Amino acid sequence: MTTTKAAEVRLEGVGKRYGNVTAVKPLDLVIEGGTLVTLLGPSGCGKTTLLRMVAGLEQATDGRILIGGRDVTLLSAGERNVSMVFQSYALFPHMSVLDNVAYGLISSGFRKKEAHAKAEATLETVGLKGFGARLPSEMSGGQQQRVAVARALVLEPEVLLFDEPLSNLDARLRRSMREEIRALQQRLGVTVIYVTHDQAEALAVSDRIIVMRNAEIAQAGTPAELYSAPDNVFVATFMGEANHVRGAVTALDGDMADVALGPLHMRLPHRGLPVGAADIVIRPEAVRIAESGLPARVARATYMGSQMEYHFATEVGEIFATSPDRAHRRAPGEDIALTFDPEGIMVVRP
Structure with a gap:
């Protein structure tokens, strides 16, 4: 044809x-x-x-x-x-x-x-x-x-x-x-x-x-x-799962910005946004449990077969995360810290 x-x-x-x-x-x-x-x-x-x-x-x-x-x-x-x-x-x-x-x-x-x-x-x-x-x-x-x-x-x-x-x-x-x-x-x-x-x-x-x-x-x-x-x-949260939290752009340096999320500080592209309060979007797969970072407590942990799903309580709000690590499950009530892969966290316009 x-x-x-x-x-x-x-x-x-x-x-x-x-x-x-x-x-x-x-x-x-x-x-x-x-x-x-x-x-x-x-x-x-x-x-x-x-x-x-x-x-x-x-x-x-x-x-x-x-x-x-x-x-x-x-x-x-x-x-x-x-x-x-x-x-x-x-x-x-x-x-x-x-x-x-x-x-x-x-x-x-x-x-x-x-x-x-x-x-x-x-x-x-x-x-x-x-x-x-x-x-x-x-x-x-x-x-x-x-x-x-x-x-x-x-x-x-x-x-x-x-x-x-x-x-x-x-x-x-x-x-x-x-x-x-x-x-x-x-x-x-x-x-x-x-x-x-x-x-x-x-x-x-x-x-x-x-x-x-x-x-x-x-x-x-x-x-x-x-x-x-x-x-x-809107686009960030419509295009798949995303956590929407509030942080702050504290300084600009070329294309990059110093960004604060509670006590956690990161360098991210500022994408034209000024210094001040900022909307931050975090993809669930970019959330990492670490020794230090944003303090969090495990609110819910769900076994989904191919992955674990977690809801973490933090000072900036609840954060939803997915993890392929099913062998080391975190229990509700456990205190941990979170960091984020740079490619999965971004500063966006409201």
Whole structure:
């Protein structure tokens, strides 16, 4: 199977209002051709509205949308050469899998024989060779998801859109399906815009992640950038587990700062923040039990099989930590001290 050349998606001042309610504040965004970009954020942040504007299912109130350099702002969904995979899959229950996949081609004027041949080839692409005669009800949730992807791919879109595609699957199947979607995207080189509220899903599949909050972009970057260098407390705590505590920047020296966390003093990048009280984010895996440091008491200790989870009471607040060391378990009530790996602790904006 071949796809149309991967297209760049460019949003210029694109926004959406419903009366007095702003669903998406005007924003600029460029999605490079052949990449998988995830719109990530909590419910109501505007990510699905933004996706639907790219799809042509919602009309932008402001700005322009360009796909492959072509202005599609005023074009209908059928004129945009994009395909969408919905959360519900939206398969026709009375049609065979093959007819489901071929439906869009037949509707657009392909002869049935040619449409079925293309559908068969696309089913093979998603690992469902030989499943064409089945009904959707005879397929597992993961297989139905693949049928929905095949139905979108068979149209050879310039851009493939996913709206919370894995939310109906159990945790183990979600993990395998996100790997399949990522591998398929890389193999075909198609441009993908992917919407989810699941941070682990976004980290696993994305070239870039656009974190949205309150109808605007909070931060955009690679998964590693957003996890290790978040701009603010919201992005830091949304991108995986994080402890948010208050400390102080006591002095600046070039790009570095002297940072105090209770009696513990560290040198960290100041990231443009001034001397004074500061928000500090600590990843659970960066917490270390040490001979000296921030005094702490074990409040809770939980055995999780592959790791230990701890809640420590400290003068700056409760700190949650994970540890792969299951052999030397710390008991509730035990007094210890904490230090932190520099790459897992950061000063951030409020």
